[in-house]
Amino acid sequence: MDPVEPWIDGEAVRRLARQLTAPPRREQKQPGDDAGFGPGFEGFITSGSAPIEADRYPAEQAPAKPFLATPPAADAPPPPAAPEIDESLREPLLARLDRYREWLVRQLDARGAFVLERDGEPVLDDPNYTKLHFLARSLAQAYRPVKGEIGNVHVKVGAEAYLVVVPVDTAFGRLVLGAVLPQPLDAATVEVVADSLKRAAEPGRR
Amino acid sequence: MISIAVSSQKGGVGKTTVSINLAHAFARAGLRTLLVDADPQGSVGLSLTRQSRLLSGFYDYLADPGIPFDKIIVPTRLETFSLVASGQAGDYEVSGGPTGANLSRVRSFLRTVEARGFDVCMIDTPAGLFGLTADVICSCDSVLVPQQAEPLGIRSVPKMLEGLNRLRVIHPGLVVLGVVLTMVQQDMEESRDSVAALRNLLPDELMVHTLVPRDPLFVKASARGLPVGVMEEGEGANAVFDALRAEIEAKLIPN
Numbered sequence: 001m002d003p004v005e006p007w008i009d010g011e012a013v014r015r016l017a018r019q020l021t022a023p024p025r026r027e028q029k030q031p032g033d034d035a036g037f038g039p040g041f042e043g044f045i046t047s048g049s050a051p052i053e054a055d056r057y058p059a060e061q062a063p064a065k066p067f068l069a070t071p072p073a074a075d076a077p078p079p080p081a082a083p084e085i086d087e088s089l090r091e092p093l094l095a096r097l098d099r100y101r102e103w104l105v106r107q108l109d110a111r112g113a114f115v116l117e118r119d120g121e122p123v124l125d126d127p128n129y130t131k132l133h134f135l136a137r138s139l140a141q142a143y144r145p146v147k148g149e150i151g152n153v154h155v156k157v158g159a160e161a162y163l164v165v166v167p168v169d170t171a172f173g174r175l176v177l178g179a180v181l182p183q184p185l186d187a188a189t190v191e192v193v194a195d196s197l198k199r200a201a202e203p204g205r206r
Numbered sequence: 207m208i209s210i211a212v213s214s215q216k217g218g219v220g221k222t223t224v225s226i227n228l229a230h231a232f233a234r235a236g237l238r239t240l241l242v243d244a245d246p247q248g249s250v251g252l253s254l255t256r257q258s259r260l261l262s263g264f265y266d267y268l269a270d271p272g273i274p275f276d277k278i279i280v281p282t283r284l285e286t287f288s289l290v291a292s293g294q295a296g297d298y299e300v301s302g303g304p305t306g307a308n309l310s311r312v313r314s315f316l317r318t319v320e321a322r323g324f325d326v327c328m329i330d331t332p333a334g335l336f337g338l339t340a341d342v343i344c345s346c347d348s349v350l351v352p353q354q355a356e357p358l359g360i361r362s363v364p365k366m367l368e369g370l371n372r373l374r375v376i377h378p379g380l381v382v383l384g385v386v387l388t389m390v391q392q393d394m395e396e397s398r399d400s401v402a403a404l405r406n407l408l409p410d411e412l413m414v415h416t417l418v419p420r421d422p423l424f425v426k427a428s429a430r431g432l433p434v435g436v437m438e439e440g441e442g443a444n445a446v447f448d449a450l451r452a453e454i455e456a457k458l459i460p461n
Contacts, residue, residue, distance in 0.1 A: 008364060013407050016367035020382055021411050120272050138271050
């Protein structure tokens with residue numbers, strides 16, 4: 001007894017096999033095929049969101065280029081005042097970082113923030129944005145500081161949501177801040193954010 | 207570098223046996239070969255020492271781009287043969303995602319393997335042609351499909367062909383090396399009939415002529431995650447995979 005033919009449509013199989021052995025179409029390579037971060041990158045928001053097209057934004061509102069600190073606009077507000085840090089070392093590190101995060105929320109309207117240490121483990125975690133650790137670490141590793149500048153890298157991760165990544169060197173090694181903000185940061189604000197994180201991590205070491 | 211995904215619609219068809227032994231055959235031929243265990247249920251990692259099994263591996267590399275590549279390579283006694291175990295990150299964290307979720311990372315992995323000077327990279331994938339397996343197939347040059355030489359196994363061929371056709375839309379340059387029949391029992395009529403039926407159904411280009419027999423030695427070797435050639439009395443089995451290697455080389459590197 002034929003073990004196969006009663007169960008298989010032989011003609012369908014042959015047709016599928018012919019398709020599979022047909023010469024390939026010429027591959028259309030898209031720019032940034034493997035980058036994962038095209039101009040309309042929406043990150044980890046729900047798949048129902050449509051990709052952002054660059055020409056939907058007027059030039060002055062176009063998302064800032066990643067890997068560069070946004071230069072301050074002429075009428076930009078001054079950077080926020082730095083948070084108060086308890087320099088006495090009475091407060092544990094996590095408590096200091098938690099208060100630093102509260103400052104980010106108050107002053108910069110952060111939706112959330114986390115701090116990673118050099119091996120990518122969270123020092124300060126945010127359960128709403130655990131999935132962004134991978135992205136923050138990738139961006140921090142790709143970051144090449146311009147001499148004399150504290151830069152940041154940022155990528156749009158949703159409607160009015162940017163993941164801003166600020167690597168900071170401390171006495172304990174590199175820390176990576178990942179903050180979800182409604183707008184990228186200008187250079188002056190990045191400097192305050194970075195310096196405040198450094199002070200929160202190593203108070204008294206100035 | 208040649209990259210080969212060893213994949214199948216169903217589990218238990220001999221993917222790991224084919225992966226281990228075919229990779230070993232390439233390595234014995236002098237080609238610098240990397241065997242990657244992307245199947246959390248595969249036994250490639252069983253041959254490693256207990257300490258080695260705690261090393262990071264393929265799933266860790268996919269989950270964390272900061273892991274140095276050198277940290278996941280495991281050398282073997284054969285200088286041209288290296289392994290990457292499946293690793294410590296849970297497969298549910300990685301392979302449960304939709305097709306495309308890991309495409310970028312898998313392609314990055316293969317670029318790194320090639321940059322390290324490997325001639326062949328063989329990836330033993332989880333069963334099914336979706337999710338991470340689909341991303342691996344869409345990143346590799348070619349795919350080899352082990353299939354059990356028995357009636358139930360043969361009946362899954364249409365689904366397998368449909369799956370590969372879908373993936374070829376994403377990766378038009380994919381070379382389908384063909385179906386390699388495994389667990390062939392020449393002394394069983396149903397097994398011989400299955401071989402004949404598949405050869406009748408599929409064109410020559412989609413059939414691998416080398417047959418992998420069912421043999422207790424293969425079962426013992428695969429259970430230990432070892433190439434059959436390193437087992438006692440296993441040298442004769444090397445001939446099967448040397449022939450398979452030659453057939454695949456002819457398909458990938460035409461004269």
